Amino acid sequence: MIEPAKSPLLTLSDGNVIPQVGLGVYKVENEIAGPLVSKALQVGYRLIDTASMYLNESGVGQGIVDSGVPREEIFVATKFWMDDLGYSNTLRAFEKSLGLLGLEYLDFYLIHWPAPKRGLLYVESWLAMERLKNEGLVRSIGVSNFHSHHLDQILKVAEHTPVLNQVELHPLLTQESLMSYHASHSILTQAWSPLARGQILSNELVNSIAKIHNRSASQIVLRWHIQRGVSVIPKSTSRERIIENMNVFDFVLTSDEMNAISALNVNYRTGVDPEDRN
Numbered sequence: 001m002i003e004p005a006k007s008p009l010l011t012l013s014d015g016n017v018i019p020q021v022g023l024g025v026y027k028v029e030n031e032i033a034g035p036l037v038s039k040a041l042q043v044g045y046r047l048i049d050t051a052s053m054y055l056n057e058s059g060v061g062q063g064i065v066d067s068g069v070p071r072e073e074i075f076v077a078t079k080f081w082m083d084d085l086g087y088s089n090t091l092r093a094f095e096k097s098l099g100l101l102g103l104e105y106l107d108f109y110l111i112h113w114p115a116p117k118r119g120l121l122y123v124e125s126w127l128a129m130e131r132l133k134n135e136g137l138v139r140s141i142g143v144s145n146f147h148s149h150h151l152d153q154i155l156k157v158a159e160h161t162p163v164l165n166q167v168e169l170h171p172l173l174t175q176e177s178l179m180s181y182h183a184s185h186s187i188l189t190q191a192w193s194p195l196a197r198g199q200i201l202s203n204e205l206v207n208s209i210a211k212i213h214n215r216s217a218s219q220i221v222l223r224w225h226i227q228r229g230v231s232v233i234p235k236s237t238s239r240e241r242i243i244e245n246m247n248v249f250d251f252v253l254t255s256d257e258m259n260a261i262s263a264l265n266v267n268y269r270t271g272v273d274p275e276d277r278n
């Protein structure tokens with residue numbers, strides 16, 4: 001029996017904490033999400049990242065129940081889709097997600113995309129999210145796929161700064177300037193597609209570093225994120241790979257290795273630029 005691994009916790013600007021490594025469940029069907037989440041919680045995961053758009057929130061909720069892990073030990077993050085931007089839509093979307101998850105509160109609620117061609121609806125949504133936080137229904141509120149100028153709009157009106165921004169981030173898209181913006185506003189950078197949807201795993205440099213450390217390519221890339229202070233939510237449907245992805249806290253990359261991996265950046269996106277997603 002493999003000893004369950006646990007992720008360190010990072011402290012957020014609102015005083016709450018978040019496990020640095022979590023499980024993402026994008027493209028995991030609802031029927032599979034339950035057993036997957038339950039398995040992940042049993043092997044030591046404590047952060048689960050879903051979204052209304054993934055259509056698997058009820059499966060995630062079932063997995064939480066089936067895992068036997070106490071609710072208060074688990075961090076659940078979900079997001080609302082662009083069609084629910086705006087103040088009252090956001091409140092409605094929240095109620096729906098909470099119901100599907102079968103929870104009484106959320107740990108993290110995120111705006112999925114800013115959809116800037118729809119104007120400043122995302123700012124109205126932010127005000128609704130602040131209300132949810134103030135009412136104790138969400139512990140921490142954040143955003144996803146925001147460029148710094150979208151964050152600027154929120155910061156102009158915010159009572160609560162977003163605790164994190166979940167963005168596409170991996171060695172082919174290192175997001176240096178956005179990360180410095182985050183650092184200057186105490187916003188945690190969280191990486192989606194931290195493995196570039198698997199596309200970075202055959203990279204020659206990553207594999208040569210993996211050989212040196214006797215680790216997998218995935219562990220090297222995740223370790224690179226960890227040492228940059230980033231939170232990661234890799235997705236895998238395999239029990240072995242889920243365990244492998246959590247076992248990244250007992251080795252260290254050298255600064256030369258870190259720099260070499262960062263130098264793979266070509267500003268390549270596996271997904272859409274947030275500016276164009278509407």
Ligand code: NDP
Pocket residue numbers: 023024025026027049050112144145166167191192193194195196197198201216218219233234235236237238241242244245271
């Ligand atoms: P990832 O970068 O996590 O890559 C997932 C792919 O890598 C899958 O094909 C998986 O295959 C494979 N993989 C995972 N671990 C290993 C391993 N140890 N060895 C070999 N292959 C591995 O991509 P995602 O796009 O899924 O991103 C992760 C999460 O980020 C999502 O699930 C979602 O929660 C979030 N996300 C958020 C977005 C947003 O707009 N906010 C957009 C996209 C994602 P297998 O399952 O077969 O192991």
